[in-house]
Amino acid sequence: DIQMTQSPSSLSASVGDRVTITxxxxxxxxxxxxxxxxxxxxxxxxxxxxxxxxxxxxxxxFSGSGSGTNFTVTISSLQPEDIATYFxxxxxxxxxSFGQGTKLEIK
Amino acid sequence: xxxxxxxxxGLVQPGGSLRLSCTAxxxxxxxxSMNWVRQAPGEGLEWVxxxxxASTSKHYADFVKGRFTISRDNAKNSLYLQxxxxxxxxxxxxYCVRGGYDTWRWGQGTLVTVSS
Numbered sequence: 117d118i119q120m121t122q123s124p125s126s127l128s129a130s131v132g133d134r135v136t137i138t139x140x141x142x143x144x145x146x147x148x149x150x151x152x153x154x155x156x157x158x159x160x161x162x163x164x165x166x167x168x169x170x171x172x173x174x175x176x177x178f179s180g181s182g183s184g185t186n187f188t189v190t191i192s193s194l195q196p197e198d199i200a201t202y203f204x205x206x207x208x209x210x211x212x213s214f215g216q217g218t219k220l221e222i223k
Numbered sequence: 224x225x226x227x228x229x230x231x232x233g234l235v236q237p238g239g240s241l242r243l244s245c246t247a248x249x250x251x252x253x254x255x256s257m258n259w260v261r262q263a264p265g266e267g268l269e270w271v272x273x274x275x276x277a278s279t280s281k282h283y284a285d286f287v288k289g290r291f292t293i294s295r296d297n298a299k300n301s302l303y304l305q306x307x308x309x310x311x312x313x314x315x316x317x318y319c320v321r322g323g324y325d326t327w328r329w330g331q332g333t334l335v336t337v338s339s
Contacts, residue, residue, distance in 0.1 A: 150327055159318060159329045203268055207322060210282045212270040
């Protein structure tokens, strides 16, 4: 089974900061990786698919990169509405798996 | 627009059973693989089960094997999860999710609470 290790588990940053979250897969998953944003009481919202493609409607301050085992999602300029928990997910091999999440807070 | 609407959640006693349903619209349901993903209160996301478009392939997380059964009815654009021998640790929001090697889409979830 593929393990997804996400870091950090929590992050506090100021409005306007550049924020980066990383995700490491325990084996090569090519680019079969999604990033999600989840706000309390809501379903996960797809931000980035196939590691680097921005989902329609997602602000361009979000970007994703990586392939193989190492991936990142970056927010170029943090906005108050970006406060949420972020998850990565691999869909290369069953069982599909998720990172443990990164809770992003405003400093 | 892709829509996935779950139903069937609720309160059930330990050892009990429950059947979740998911009604799909806005895409050709019969051509997509589907999943159930769950999230316990305050916890992360856990993939539960997968079914291929024609139901020829089914997979389960180890923690539900032998207790949960995934199925689908392509004529009714519907996905199901039959859950038996439920435990307190199965308490979670269950999401119906379209996904395989394609763009993943999520429903809003249905809450299952296992408690006496």
